[in-house]
Amino acid sequence: MERSKVIAGLKEILVPFLGVGKEKLDAATEQTDINKDLGVKSTDTVNIVLELENKWNITFEDEEIDNLSEVTIKSVTDLVMSKLS
Amino acid sequence: MTEVAITGVGIVTSLGSDLETFSKNLQEGKVGYKTILLHEQLNFRSKIASYPDESQIDFQSYGITPQMLLSCDDVARFTLAAASQAVKQAGLSGSLAQDPDCGVLIGCGIGGGNEFLDLAFQLTNRRPSFTKEKKWKALNPKPRNMGSHRVDSTMASTCSANASVFFKNQGMGESLSSACSTGLGNIGYGYRMIKHGYQKRMICGGAETSCWNVAAGFDAMMVLSPTGSHSLSGKRNGFVVGSGAGVVVLEELQSALDRGAKPLAIIKGYYSGCCGSGDMVAPSRDGQIRCIKGTLADGHPGWENKFGKDWKPDIVKLHGTATPTGDAVEVKSVVECLGTQGYCLTAPKALFGHLLGAAGSVELISAIDMLNKGYVTPNIDCEPLDPDLEFVTHLIPRKIVKGDFKTVLCLSFGFGSTNAGMLIEKA
Numbered sequence: 205m206e207r208s209k210v211i212a213g214l215k216e217i218l219v220p221f222l223g224v225g226k227e228k229l230d231a232a233t234e235q236t237d238i239n240k241d242l243g244v245k246s247t248d249t250v251n252i253v254l255e256l257e258n259k260w261n262i263t264f265e266d267e268e269i270d271n272l273s274e275v276t277i278k279s280v281t282d283l284v285m286s287k288l289s
Numbered sequence: 290m291t292e293v294a295i296t297g298v299g300i301v302t303s304l305g306s307d308l309e310t311f312s313k314n315l316q317e318g319k320v321g322y323k324t325i326l327l328h329e330q331l332n333f334r335s336k337i338a339s340y341p342d343e344s345q346i347d348f349q350s351y352g353i354t355p356q357m358l359l360s361c362d363d364v365a366r367f368t369l370a371a372a373s374q375a376v377k378q379a380g381l382s383g384s385l386a387q388d389p390d391c392g393v394l395i396g397c398g399i400g401g402g403n404e405f406l407d408l409a410f411q412l413t414n415r416r417p418s419f420t421k422e423k424k425w426k427a428l429n430p431k432p433r434n435m436g437s438h439r440v441d442s443t444m445a446s447t448c449s450a451n452a453s454v455f456f457k458n459q460g461m462g463e464s465l466s467s468a469c470s471t472g473l474g475n476i477g478y479g480y481r482m483i484k485h486g487y488q489k490r491m492i493c494g495g496a497e498t499s500c501w502n503v504a505a506g507f508d509a510m511m512v513l514s515p516t517g518s519h520s521l522s523g524k525r526n527g528f529v530v531g532s533g534a535g536v537v538v539l540e541e542l543q544s545a546l547d548r549g550a551k552p553l554a555i556i557k558g559y560y561s562g563c564c565g566s567g568d569m570v571a572p573s574r575d576g577q578i579r580c581i582k583g584t585l586a587d588g589h590p591g592w593e594n595k596f597g598k599d600w601k602p603d604i605v606k607l608h609g610t611a612t613p614t615g616d617a618v619e620v621k622s623v624v625e626c627l628g629t630q631g632y633c634l635t636a637p638k639a640l641f642g643h644l645l646g647a648a649g650s651v652e653l654i655s656a657i658d659m660l661n662k663g664y665v666t667p668n669i670d671c672e673p674l675d676p677d678l679e680f681v682t683h684l685i686p687r688k689i690v691k692g693d694f695k696t697v698l699c700l701s702f703g704f705g706s707t708n709a710g711m712l713i714e715k716a
Binding site: 219220221222223243244245247248249250251253254266 | 354355356359433434436437438
């Protein structure tokens with residue numbers, strides 16, 4: 205799976221959880237913080253994880269979610285890529 | 290004594306999710322309930338219900354974002370739509386809705402029922418195929434797979450909580466629940482909060498999600514009608530279950546006038562009490578009489594009718610569920626208090642069914658509309674009239690009646706033998 209496709213899929217998943225306008229998501233880079241920069245509530249992290257699991261038919265351990273020290277496009281993409289490889 | 294005005298109303302019902310459509314349908318005597326496919330598939334005795342068309346609600350136009358809706362079951366979605374309409378009509382700018390003098394008090398009878406149901410099926414791997422549009426990991430059940438919004442979307446205060454978060458108010462944010470009198474009960478409590486000086490403005494009302502599991506509970510009790518909502522008729526055989534929301538903005542009258550708001554009605558009396566009969570569901574004439582007298586006395590049945598011994602309202606908006614027992618007992622309670630002349634009876638559940646926790650507030654809004662547009666909602670399906678009620682047939686309009694009506698007494702009763710009444714006057 206190409207990294208760019210994972211990022212695109214992640215951005216698609218993030219749309220209903222945004223606390224800011226979609227243009228900020230469109231302009232997001234890998235360094236963009238999903239909570240701070242995109243206004244996604246921390247309580248929705250688990251919902252995003254569920255969507256990721258469903259989209260790519262993968263499973264995260266609870267510890268892997270807990271260990272996300274910062275929730276950026278990059279950290280989430282890395283996690284998904286590690287499951288797909 | 291502080292006078293309390295109603296300055297804004299908002300509704301979500303099967304007869305429309307804006308006041309204009311709702312009013313038009315009320316005046317034309319249209320019926321909002323219809324056959325529900327799911328009730329047929331699940332072998333309900335009653336296959337009809339009164340559900341709003343959610344596709345007609347433009348949440349975006351109210352400023353409600355998809356992110357806000359994440360914590361909402363239908364009951365809170367309906368609440369936000371109705372509350373937004375009410376606040377807009379009242380002209381409450383952001384600061385007026387947000388300051389510590391503005392409270393939110395919106396309740397429901399059941400709670401976030403759809404979400405409860407999802408939760409149950411998720412944890413037991415028995416989610417039925419007809420709801421498979423959502424994605425579930427049914428073969429690997431564990432709590433986090435149900436998502437993170439089960440609490441905020443199902444808790445008893447979900448209506449007020451979501452509305453408070455939306456409006457960012459700093460005043461009270463609570464929910465009262467009193468079964469089918471919830472809607473009127475929350476407005477009545479809001480009225481008292483303003484009257485006694487705790488808040489200057491209140492956004493209050495009731496909402497309900499009558500999802501199929503809730504409807505099934507009533508169907509199991511065999512209190513739902515298989516044929517329709519025949520309020521006051523001899524053929525009545527139960528109520529038609531429904532869902533929706535009714536929210537109003539209450540304000541100190543003088544405060545509303547000072548800021549140039551247009552009052553829609555003035556609240557002149559409110560009462561809440563129980564029958565004391567020791568029965569969960571059976572109506573009690575004594576309890577209802579106390580409710581009517583207490584409302585006319587604005588608080589206590591032992592107090593004097595504040596308008597004079599023989600004063601009576603122009604219209605009595607009945608609870609009128611169309612159950613075989615209920616309607617006749619209620620009408621006789623009214624007659625015991627008001628006599629047999631000089632007012633009209635109307636039972637709007639014949640048009641839009643029984644909205645449970647939203648019933649009292651939606652029906653209060655129908656009463657406000659009757660005062661402001663000068664009509665009495667027709668009792669469209671009361672023929673043949675219950676023979677026990679023939680002696681007051683002249684009080685029961687079958688077709689719309691036009692006139693300059695000044696006052697409406699609204700009655701709302703609920704399981705647990707709870708009764709609420711509110712008297713409103715044309716502004």
